[in-house]
Amino acid sequence: MSSSGNPSSSGGGGGPCGACKFLRRKCVAGCIFAPYFDSEQGAAHFAAVHKVFGASNVSKLLLHIPEHKRPDAVVSICFEAQARLRDPIYGCVSHIVSLQQQVVSLQTELSYLQAHLATLELPQPMAPVSSSGSLQALSITDLPTISPSLYDLSSFFEPVMSSTWAMQQQPRPSDHVFGVPSSSSIIGGGGELQALAREFIQGGQMPAQPSLGTGGSASTVIKRE
């Protein structure tokens, strides 16, 4: 994607933007794609966007979005397009389902652990310990470095999905796909969305496709907080 975000980079003396280069058309001044698709890597990214969404649909979409939000929109559109080309059946939905399963797994694990904690804290045969008593209550800050083995409570519970943690250990890909600008002025939100998009574009975590079942409503998959 273009790194400048400068409207003057569109058309004119700067040559065609990546989108117009791909479409083999004249890049006019004020081209809506020019700030986001530079003439080098932008053409490849636009190719994916065009194949999945179509140039006119993306243009209409961008026109309805405030200008300061368009860089983020382009990043997410490129991400979805790339995901769809990589997985023509599920696109990025497979990843959503996988993440949701991770959330459920973690919450299950957390519930087990909280229940276990409750059983540990329940029996209190002795009188409550006051702060001035001889027995001082331990707090986390009093502990020395806890050895990793103490975190392995899997023997207390049913075998927990180890893939939950294994998936977090995957190496992070390098971030040179989009020609990311050095400043974060184009992409809002501190670059988190961009980092996320870079990971997936590099083929980070796209697991096996589960069945979606019926209904494609977003509300049936996720509850927004």
Place this chain on the structure above:
Amino acid sequence: MNPKRCAACKYLRRRCPKDCIFAPYFPPNDPAKFACIHRIYGAGNVSKMLQQLPDQTRAEAVESLCFEAKCRVDDPVYGCVGIIHLLQTQIQNAQNELAKTQAEVAVAQTKLSQTQNSDF
């Protein structure tokens, strides 16, 4: 006009042929589904995508396309990437909570064993 046109052909105001690629997935009783997908992807792009897929995978593909289109309509800036981001945040929060609870369990176990030792 054929009253049994699929939702796609009804929307596009065209005849629905017997081998219409949309007909199995866009029944006439749910016009909003095709309208949403057409708005984001366009009928031509969806048709091309479906043609490149084996028959048995097309239903799932349509559902995922509908889902993504719905996400994009609901959130034009982030689409379903916003959901991915939200889920990753939830995962991070859950992992932090898990680590905190594991530490609390460790503290409670230590406390319990110390109590038991002092009993003896």
